[in-house]
Amino acid sequence: MSIETSIASLVEDQTGQPYPYRRVELVEPDWTRFPGWRDVTAEEWASVQWQRSHCVKNVRQLRELMGDLLDERFYADLERDQAERATMSMLVPPQMMNTMAPTTEPAGPGSLTDAFYADPVRHYMIPVFSDRRTDWSSHPYATRDSLHEHDMWATEGLTHRYPTKVLAELLPTCPQYCGHCTRMDLVGNSTPVIEKLKFAGKPTNRIEDMLDYLRRTPSVRDVVVSGGDVANMPWPRLEAFLMSVLEIENVRDIRLATKALVGLPQHWLQDDVREGVARVAGLARARGVSLAIHTHANHANSITPLVADATRAMLEAGVRDVRNQGVLLNGVNADPHALLDLCFRLLDGAQIMPYYFYMCDMIPFSEHWRVSVADAQRLQHHIMGYLPGFATPRIVCDVPFVGKRWVHQLADYDTERGISYWTKNYRTSIEAVDPEALTRTFEYYDPIHTLPQAGRDWWAEHGELDTSALKAAEMAEASRRTAALQAW
Ligand code: SF4
Known part of the structure; x- marks a missing residue:
């Protein structure tokens, strides 16, 4: 069912509202x-x-x-x-x-x-x-590091994309692997299709390099501590890293990224983890730093009493907020009812703040999950007004070389070919001397199967790329990156 069909099929309940809150x-x-x-x-x-x-x-x-x-x-x-x-x-x-x-x-x-x-x-x-799609299983512009995070590594695993914030990829593993993972280039075990990139540095050296960069970069105030999933890092090592970050005066926000709060809440319910989080949260509070957890739930069914227990444990330990960053996925949640059901389940049941829904990134073989920007805009429209304003999630497009943009923020949109054009108001770390960084437009591509016939014909003529070519290109890219890392 298309999103337009699913929206059209919303049945008004006895209150006369398209979404019947219960x-x-x-x-x-x-x-x-x-x-x-x-x-x-x-x-x-x-x-x-x-x-x-x-x-x-x-x-x-x-x-x-x-x-x-x-x-x-x-x-x-x-x-x-x-x-x-x-x-x-x-x-x-x-x-x-x-x-x-x-x-x-x-x-x-x-x-x-x-x-x-x-x-x-x-x-x-x-x-x-x-x-999966059999016509266009991958978009011709799909890439294995679609957000170019590695290109923006300030030190190995530390992505500096936005002016005031960094992403610290502490480790390349998670307690669960999601099929649509945007960090599929690095995270998890290699598959027959994708040979994973390996970190070249030893974990302790990489972490020291990250801390050193944070100490000498006072413009950074916000550190997303991620991976992978921080639940896979032995707690004493994670706590030591967080305590070191808290010693850096310029850091004001720390966000721990863990889907395990939803996928393996038992981890966050362990006594030693709760006590450790309380120590870190106590120091954060004393230093005026905001410590939050960002989790990743995509469907209401994932929110169970154990997830609520783990969230409560984290809030009681002193974490300021637990927020959800879901991914907008066909077959999972790409209709207004499913999104609102999830948001209310998070908010009412588990005290988790609905925060973002990311459009699924342009990684290989993701076309069956991805929705068009136009559909994402419609979904944003249809979920407005039901949740408190502070808990109404923004649907965002993570535009390559740009970063997150609200889906209505595009500068131009060729709906026939499914190409949206985006601008930005800051330079990423690789554009310090690029004179056009703030005036250029950057492109994002809708799934080809969602386009009108004329658009599909255009891509059939200009965009054909068979999967063996894709695989060869991916492998060459992985080899290039691995060589670059080893030369670091
Ligand atoms: S938990 Fe996050 S990093 Fe891990 S596989 Fe899922 S999406 Fe990727």
Whole structure:
């Protein structure tokens, strides 16, 4: 269903409103519905060690968990995707697995398979070959580091793109791997399609280099501490880094990026982690620094009581705010009801602030997930007015070489070819002497299948790029970067 169709199909409820707000109680789905977890106790479920050691990492483990609840066609579809399309390896913690097809009772052969195929969380955590576009599976301008973060590394893993803020990629792993990950170039294990870039420096040296850069760059006041996911960094090392950052006078905002708050809330509920966060938050408060957590939920089903518990634990430990940065994805949340359901579930149920929805970036094989800028604008329009203003998320386009722009901020838009043009009001770290940085326009491309026929014809003539060429180009680019890093 197109977004326009889904918007048109909004049914007014008895209040006469297109979106019928209802408070919904959070529920932890019953994990014993999966044959492989029939005997798992509540104590095991609450254990982060148990969760980490029972992640689903491959087709065999999915089969062991689901048994014949899923038909062979699903497993074959998944296997083909992993061999030919997947840019991320599979890693799904039980907590996330349990939010897929959460209430379906098998009513007949194939019924759970159908529900699993349709499930929004499954759509981005366990992508299958038949999900992807067969016409334009990748946009011709898709690249593996689509935001050019590496080009803007001030030190290895420290992206300095905006004037006052930096992104510190402390580590290249997460407790869960999302199929659409924008850092697919670096994060996770290599797949048959994508050979991952490896950090060249030792972790301790990289961290020292980052701290050194922050100390000698007083224009930076805001540090996003990310990866990967900070939940994969042993807490004592993360705490030591944060304490060092807090000693730097110019740093006023620290944001910890962790999807694990949603995917593995058990991590943030551990006593040692809670106590450590309280120590860091205490020092931050004493120094007038704002410490926040940014998490990543894409669907209302992901927000369960354990997620609310973990959020409460972080707020009680002294974190100033927990905010959500979701990704706008077809098949997951790209309609106004799904977005509003998620925002209300976050806000009412878990005290998480809806903050951003990013448009899915132009990485390889993401066309089935991406929406056009025009559709993103329509979605922004349709979610306005229901949430408090401070909790109404902005839908943003992360424009290569520009950064986040609200989707209505474009300078020009060729809707036939799906090319939007954007300007900016600051220089990135690689444009210090570029005389045109502030006057040039930068381009972003809509998925070709969303264009009118004339636009699709234009791309068919000008943009054909077969997947083997894409793969070769990606590999060459990875080799170039690896060589550059080794020469660092
Ligand atoms: S949690 Fe974030 S960094 Fe990790 S795979 Fe998902 S999107 Fe990528």
